[in-house]
Amino acid sequence: LRLAQDLPEAVASNQLVLHYQPIVRIDDQEVIGVEALVRWQHPKHGLLFPDSFIPLAEGSGSIEALTEWVLQDAISQASLWRAAGDRISVSVNISALILHNPAFPQMVARLLETTSFPAHLLKLEITESAIISDVNRATEIVTQLHDMGVCLSIDDFGTGYTSLAYLRKLPVDEIKIDKSFVMNMSHVADDEVIVRTLLDLAKNLGLSVVAEGVEDAETWRMLEDLGCDVAQGYFMSRPIDVEAFKDWIVTQP
Ligand code: G
Ligand code: G
Ligand code: MN
Ligand code: NA
Numbered sequence: 001l002r003l004a005q006d007l008p009e010a011v012a013s014n015q016l017v018l019h020y021q022p023i024v025r026i027d028d029q030e031v032i033g034v035e036a037l038v039r040w041q042h043p044k045h046g047l048l049f050p051d052s053f054i055p056l057a058e059g060s061g062s063i064e065a066l067t068e069w070v071l072q073d074a075i076s077q078a079s080l081w082r083a084a085g086d087r088i089s090v091s092v093n094i095s096a097l098i099l100h101n102p103a104f105p106q107m108v109a110r111l112l113e114t115t116s117f118p119a120h121l122l123k124l125e126i127t128e129s130a131i132i133s134d135v136n137r138a139t140e141i142v143t144q145l146h147d148m149g150v151c152l153s154i155d156d157f158g159t160g161y162t163s164l165a166y167l168r169k170l171p172v173d174e175i176k177i178d179k180s181f182v183m184n185m186s187h188v189a190d191d192e193v194i195v196r197t198l199l200d201l202a203k204n205l206g207l208s209v210v211a212e213g214v215e216d217a218e219t220w221r222m223l224e225d226l227g228c229d230v231a232q233g234y235f236m237s238r239p240i241d242v243e244a245f246k247d248w249i250v251t252q253p
Contacts, residue, residue, distance in 0.1 A: 003042075015043070016073075020034040020240065023210060024236050026224050033089035034091065038054075038093075067094065072111055091153060100138070101141075108145060108150060109148055124151070124152055128154055129160045152174070153174040156176065158181055158198055174210065176212050195226065219235065
C-alpha cells in the first residue's frame with residue numbers, strides 16, 4: 001500500500017467522495033442536518049474508510065488539501081439541497097491539525113462567500129482531544145470561526161478529558177454525545193445515567209445536543225423521554241451517498 005503517497009492525487013482527481021448521515025429532530029422527526037463523512041474510492045483498493053487514510057493525511061501534509069476538498073464539496077452539496085428547499089445544516093469533521101492553521105478561518109470564509117451558504121448552517125465537528133493539544137491556538141481559531149457565525153460542535157463528547165469549566169470557555173454551540181454511551185443505553189444502566197447526565201449538563205450550559213449512535217426504536221424513545229432534542233444513528237440511516245440520500249429523504253414523514 002502506498003496510500004499516503006497516493007493521497008494528493010486522490011484529492012486532485014476527485015477520488016474522494018462524501019457520504020451523508022441524517023441528523024434528525026426527535027419531537028417531529030424532521031431532518032435538520034447531515035454529517036458529511038469522507039470515503040476514498042481507490043482505483044485499486046476499492047472504497048476506503050477514513051480511519052485508514054485520515055491519519056496518513058495528517059502525517060503526510062495532505063490534511064489541509066483534503067479538508068478543503070471536503071468543505072468545498074459538502075458546502076456545494078448543501079447549497080444544492082438548500083436551492084431545492086431543504087434548509088439543512090451540514091456538519092464536517094475537522095482534524096486537530098487544522099486548528100493550528102491560522103489561514104483556516106479565511107479559507108472557510110471564502111468557501112461560504114462563493115456559495116452564499118449561510119455560516120450558521122455549517123457545523124465544524126472537533127473532537128475533544130483535538131482542542132486539548134494546543135489550547136490557546138485552537139481557541140483563537142475557533143473564536144474567529146464562531147465570530148463568522150459558523151457553528152462549533154464537540155464530537156465524541158464524553159470520551160476526552162475536557163473539563164466542564166474549560167468547555168464553557170470555548171465558543172462551543174453543540175455537543176455530540178459519543179455513540180459508545182448511546183448505543184447500549186437501553187440495556188446498560190450506567191450508560192443511561194451518563195447520557196442523562198450529559199443531557200442535563202448541556203442544557204445547563206446552554207448547548208445544543210446531538211445523541212449519536214441511535215441504533216433502535218427503544219433508544220430513540222428513551223432519548224425522547226429524557227428530553228434530548230436531536231439524534232443521529234443507524235436507526236434512521238447509515239451514512240449513504242448523495243443518490244441514496246435523495247431516495248431516503250422522500251421516504252421520511
Ligand atoms: O464514517 P466513519 O465511521 O468510517 O468515520 C470514521 C471516523 O473518520 C470518524 O471519527 C470521523 O469523524 C472521521 N472522519 C470522517 N470524515 C472525515 C473528514 O472529512 N475529516 C476528518 N478529519 N475526519 C473524518
Ligand atoms: O467520530 P464521528 O462521530 O465523526 O464518527 C461518525 C461515525 O460513526 C460514522 O462514520 C458512522 O459510520 C458511525 N456511526 C453513525 N451512526 C452509528 C450508529 O448508530 N452506530 C454505530 N455503531 N456507528 C455509527
Ligand atoms: Mn463526527
Ligand atoms: Na462522534
